[in-house]
Amino acid sequence: MSELDTVAVLGTGTMGAGIATAVARSGRQVLLVDTAPDRALAGRRSVADTLATGVRRGNLTAAERDETLDRVRPVSSLPEIADAAVVIEAVPEDLEVKAEVLKRVEQVCSSEVVLHTNTSTLSVTAIAGRLHRPDRLIGTHYCNPADRMRLVEVAPARQSDPAVVQQTVEFVRHLGKDPVVLKDTPGLLTNYLLVPFENDCVRALEAGWATAEEIDLAVTAGAGFPMGVFRLLDLVGLDVHRAVSMSLYDQFHDQRFAPPPLVARMVAAGELGRKSGTGFYRYED
Amino acid sequence: MTDIGLVGAGFVGSQLAQRCAEVGHRVRLLDRDRRRAETVAQTVRDGAAATEVSVVDVYAGLAGCAVLVEAVSEDRACKDEVLSALASVGADDTVLLTTASSYTVTDLASALALPAAVVGFHLMPETKHGQLVEIAAGERTSPSSVEQAEAFAAEIGLRVLTVGDRPGRIARRLLMPFLNQIVQALDDALLAPRDVDRIVTLGLGHEEGPLAKLNRTGIDDHLAATGRAYELVHDPALAPPPLLARMVSAGRHGDKAGWGFEGLERA
Numbered sequence: 093m094s095e096l097d098t099v100a101v102l103g104t105g106t107m108g109a110g111i112a113t114a115v116a117r118s119g120r121q122v123l124l125v126d127t128a129p130d131r132a133l134a135g136r137r138s139v140a141d142t143l144a145t146g147v148r149r150g151n152l153t154a155a156e157r158d159e160t161l162d163r164v165r166p167v168s169s170l171p172e173i174a175d176a177a178v179v180i181e182a183v184p185e186d187l188e189v190k191a192e193v194l195k196r197v198e199q200v201c202s203s204e205v206v207l208h209t210n211t212s213t214l215s216v217t218a219i220a221g222r223l224h225r226p227d228r229l230i231g232t233h234y235c236n237p238a239d240r241m242r243l244v245e246v247a248p249a250r251q252s253d254p255a256v257v258q259q260t261v262e263f264v265r266h267l268g269k270d271p272v273v274l275k276d277t278p279g280l281l282t283n284y285l286l287v288p289f290e291n292d293c294v295r296a297l298e299a300g301w302a303t304a305e306e307i308d309l310a311v312t313a314g315a316g317f318p319m320g321v322f323r324l325l326d327l328v329g330l331d332v333h334r335a336v337s338m339s340l341y342d343q344f345h346d347q348r349f350a351p352p353p354l355v356a357r358m359v360a361a362g363e364l365g366r367k368s369g370t371g372f373y374r375y376e377d
Numbered sequence: 378m379t380d381i382g383l384v385g386a387g388f389v390g391s392q393l394a395q396r397c398a399e400v401g402h403r404v405r406l407l408d409r410d411r412r413r414a415e416t417v418a419q420t421v422r423d424g425a426a427a428t429e430v431s432v433v434d435v436y437a438g439l440a441g442c443a444v445l446v447e448a449v450s451e452d453r454a455c456k457d458e459v460l461s462a463l464a465s466v467g468a469d470d471t472v473l474l475t476t477a478s479s480y481t482v483t484d485l486a487s488a489l490a491l492p493a494a495v496v497g498f499h500l501m502p503e504t505k506h507g508q509l510v511e512i513a514a515g516e517r518t519s520p521s522s523v524e525q526a527e528a529f530a531a532e533i534g535l536r537v538l539t540v541g542d543r544p545g546r547i548a549r550r551l552l553m554p555f556l557n558q559i560v561q562a563l564d565d566a567l568l569a570p571r572d573v574d575r576i577v578t579l580g581l582g583h584e585e586g587p588l589a590k591l592n593r594t595g596i597d598d599h600l601a602a603t604g605r606a607y608e609l610v611h612d613p614a615l616a617p618p619p620l621l622a623r624m625v626s627a628g629r630h631g632d633k634a635g636w637g638f639e640g641l642e643r644a
Contacts (some may be wrong), residue, residue: 235580243579272575274568281568282580289555292614301547306538313509313536314501314548315555316590318582348554348614 097177100125100167102193104135107210108182110238113142115180116163117152117239118267123167123176132166139164142239174200178263180208180232185339187214191222198224206256206263208232212283213339216249216276226251230260233280245280246273278343279336287337288348291355293321297372298354304372322372326365330358378402379529382439382466384459385448386410386417389476389500392508393446394421396533398428405433405442436462444529446474446498451602456485464489472525474498478549479605481542482515492517496526499546500535502594505584510535511546544609545602553603554614557621559587563638564620570638588638592631596638600625 100123101112108124116122116139124139126132143157152160167173179201183193194207207229209219216231223229231247244264248257257273264271274281293307301307308320325333337351358364358371365371381397383390386408397404398421408414411432418430439445445463449455456477463473471494475485478499486495497513510530514523523539530537540547559573568576574586591599600621607615624630624637631637 241580243576245576245580270575270579272568272572274572274576275566277567281562281573281576284562285555285558285577286581288558288614289551292551292554296547296551301543302538302540306540307547307551309506309536309538310509310511310540310546310548311551313504313506314511314538315552316502316504316583316585318584 097121098123098173098175100173100176100179100197101182102126102179102197103182103184103210104131104138105182105184106138106236107234107238109135109138109142110236111180111182111210111234112164113139113160113239114234114267114269116160120163122164123173124164125167125170125173127168127170129166129168132168136161136164136166142237146239170196171200173197174202176201176205178206178208180210182210185211185213185335187218190214190219194219194223194229198228203228206230206259208260210234213279213336213343215278215343216247217251220249220251227253228256230256231276231280232260232264233282235282242268242270243282244269244271245282246271247276247280248273249276279340283336283340287333287340288346290321290325290333291337291348291350291352294325294352294354297322298352326371326373326375328365329367330355330364330371334359379444380405380442382433382442382445382463383407383448384439384446384463385450385476386414387448387450390446390448391417391420392500392503393448393533394418394430395424396535398422398425398430400533401428402533403429403431405431405439407433407436407439436466439463440466441468442466442471444472444474444525446476448476448500451477451479451598453480456480457488460485460489460495464491464494467491467494472496472522472529474526474529476500478511478546479544479602479609481544481609482513482518483542484515486515486517493519494522496522497542497546498526498530499549501548507536508534509548510537511548512537512539513542513546514539515542544606545615549602550606553599553606554612556587556591556599557603557614557616557618560620561618564618569640571640571642574641586641589641592637592641595631595633596621597625597630 098121099115102125104126112122112124124135146152147157220226220229230252233245235241261271304322311317311321334351334355341349363370369375379402381402382405384407394404406414414432421430447459449459473494482497486492499511501509512526570588577583604617629637
């Protein structure tokens with residue numbers, strides 16, 4: 093693809109807005125798509141907020157912010173993305189939802205379009221299996237926050253065209269990010285490693301080995317993780333963690349992936365982490 | 378100022394000697410390789426001229442130390458030999474620290490003359506969050522020994538976590554399955570070794586790639602530690618993945634052997 097080609101980003105949540113920001117920063121035109129017009133507009137506002145933060149931190153100038161934002165157009169009708177060369181899907185983490193959206197994209201875009209699915213737990217091959225042109229799909233997993241984190245895991249489906257793999261690696265490099273190609277496996281490497289580690293920590297807490305603060309100290313000052321697991325889980329959200337764990341458990345059937353009972357109890361009690369004010373820690377704001 | 382007797386001038390022993398000297402403790406260092414002990418003592422003296430670090434040749438030279446530390450390699454016969462020699466020179470108010478993590482304190486202390494004095498003192502490598510020591514009491518350890526160990530650890534600037542007498546304690550117990558899973562992912566050919574380290578540093582934010590770290594700290598050491606933990610706990614996540622055993626059989630022990638996990642980016 094050339095630099096003039098347009099990229100469509102489907103989904104305006106945290107990942108969609110973050111990816112849209114990263115793509116627009118690389119100089120490409122971005123169509124930020126949500127079939128609900130107000131959500132498409134809200135997605136563009138998230139991009140604007142992220143860019144404004146970047147200006148405050150000195151990462152970009154006000155002029156660069158304006159130019160970047162000008163490249164992001166909110167779109168609420170799918171036929172408007174017909175000319176996109178790359179379509180990045182970042183809709184909710186559900187195989188049915190992702191497959192449905194991508195099938196509709198296939199109907200409006202050319203047969204040359206490259207489809208990226210930003211999945212953190214699902215099989216890229218399983219999603220590709222639902223498509224008319226499975227060879228055009230590839231998995232790209234961005235780390236949160238997507239506008240700043242350099243790593244992008246690139247997972248070809250079994251059906252992916254080798255040319256699509258090559259184009260995707262180049263696309264990610266053009267974003268200024270570091271692509272790592274690996275086999276299509278649930279969770280790719282980041283969640284495949286992190287989720288069972290987090291669950292081990294929760295089980296240690298539940299078994300009374302130590303308090304959340306103490307285990308976080310062991311994990312950071314001892315095991316060398318950048319952030320305590322319980323701080324991280326509170327940030328991610330216990331409900332999200334439970335869903336991610338369950339999705340991985342359903343595919344691996346290895347008990348380390350299964351969400352521990354404490355997670356289910358916390359979700360039932362509405363202790364979802366930072367967003368609800370209480371999780372493993374309490375938050376006053 | 379306190380007299381500290383330290384046995385083992387390896388990685389852990391030299392770090393402890395350094396920290397003790399920095400806060401003004403008098404350190405007496407014993408290693409079966411006297412030259413290694415001399416080298417560590419000289420390095421510590423070079424760092425700060427006012428420090429008092431001496432090398433002794435026999436256990437009797439450690440008599441009178443308030444704190445005795447065993448920091449020899451994680452091998453049962455070595456641990457037993459050194460701990461029993463230290464117990465024979467310790468007084469009633471001496472605290473005897475063992476840096477072991479994959480044996481329980483209870484087990485190590487049971488045959489000794491001073492089981493109440495023995496405290497687990499498991500030192501983890503330095504991180505940007507500081508350096509952690511996990512302090513563990515065995516079944517027969519006295520509360521005052523634990524308090525002495527905690528005070529000593531705080532004095533020398535460690536982050537202190539007092540934990541139960543579990544194999545691997547907490548930090549390593551949690552880390553070993555994480556490392557085993559990485560080794561299995563390599564054997565499953567999910568990705569190349571250098572890509573593992575890129576993902577874990579760039580994506581998970583670790584300072585050092587896990588494979589570079591295993592190369593540095595010894596693949597054979599990890600195999601031994603996770604194997605012992607598995608024998609005690611029977612958790613399959615601690616079972617050594619077959620690739621580890623193959624590598625160690627082939628002499629691929631990491632940096633000290635000149636080869637281990639290959640193709641990593643040089644730090």
